[in-house]
Amino acid sequence: MQLVLEQCMIRPWRLEDAESIARHADNRKIWLTVRDLFPHPYTVQDAHEFLQRAMSEQPEMKFCIEIDGAAGGAIGVRPGQDVHRYTATVGYWLGEQFWGHGIMTEPVTAVTDFCFDNFPLRRISAEVFSSNPASTRVLEKAGFSLEGRLKNTSLKTGSFSILCCMPGPNRLGQSGGLREEKRKRDACATVQNR
Numbered sequence: 001m002q003l004v005l006e007q008c009m010i011r012p013w014r015l016e017d018a019e020s021i022a023r024h025a026d027n028r029k030i031w032l033t034v035r036d037l038f039p040h041p042y043t044v045q046d047a048h049e050f051l052q053r054a055m056s057e058q059p060e061m062k063f064c065i066e067i068d069g070a071a072g073g074a075i076g077v078r079p080g081q082d083v084h085r086y087t088a089t090v091g092y093w094l095g096e097q098f099w100g101h102g103i104m105t106e107p108v109t110a111v112t113d114f115c116f117d118n119f120p121l122r123r124i125s126a127e128v129f130s131s132n133p134a135s136t137r138v139l140e141k142a143g144f145s146l147e148g149r150l151k152n153t154s155l156k157t158g159s160f161s162i163l164c165c166m167p168g169p170n171r172l173g174q175s176g177g178l179r180e181e182k183r184k185r186d187a188c189a190t191v192q193n194r
């Protein structure tokens, strides 16, 4: 799977991404926004272990966000289990030097669409700590809506919000290249309806 977007590319992980991931991921500001499974400090050895797990996963659901030719962040989808098997959660991070450039909305939109197109999912959700308005905004721009806030549930910030989205025609057109794709599809539909 490879998705070429306006400011980055989504692609499978490679073992040689380890140094770049460790350089960006070794950041307490990132660790504060994610689960404790994410190591801190984050070493090259941690990156190797992550890459081995991610690259052996079938189907492949964890991807590199490549910016300017190197791994600059990560995005992954975790399928639900048992009665939740038609659902999944999405998680992501970007190296701090890339924050605030409007990069992340497009990967979230594109990977969510990819998952709805390729897996039998009825819902993809994200859990965002209440102290992270930037991520909440990214999800809203990617077509997710707020479902609720859970209090006293997280050791890191006390509470978090759940945002989710379902497959459907409204999924496309939230950002950049995907907006262009929707425009083309709409134009085709207009021609076909004549």
Ligand SMILES: CC(C)(COP(=O)(O)OP(=O)(O)OC[C@H]1O[C@@H](n2cnc3c(N)ncnc32)[C@H](O)[C@@H]1OP(=O)(O)O)[C@@H](O)C(=O)NCCC(=O)NCCS
Binding pocket: 029, 030, 033, 034, 091, 092, 093, 094, 095, 098, 099, 100, 101, 102, 103, 104, 105, 126, 127, 128, 129, 132, 133, 134, 135, 137, 138
């Ligand atoms: C969260 C993260 C992915 C955002 O990615 P990004 O590419 O920097 O996001 P953007 O540049 O599109 O900015 C996000 C939006 O949040 C807004 N925003 C940023 N900080 C904000 C704040 N403190 N309060 C309110 N809105 C804020 C921005 O203005 C922007 O909205 P806009 O496009 O309507 O102006 C990135 O900061 C990151 O990787 N953080 C660490 C890891 C993380 O939080 N992962 C998600 C865990 S759920």
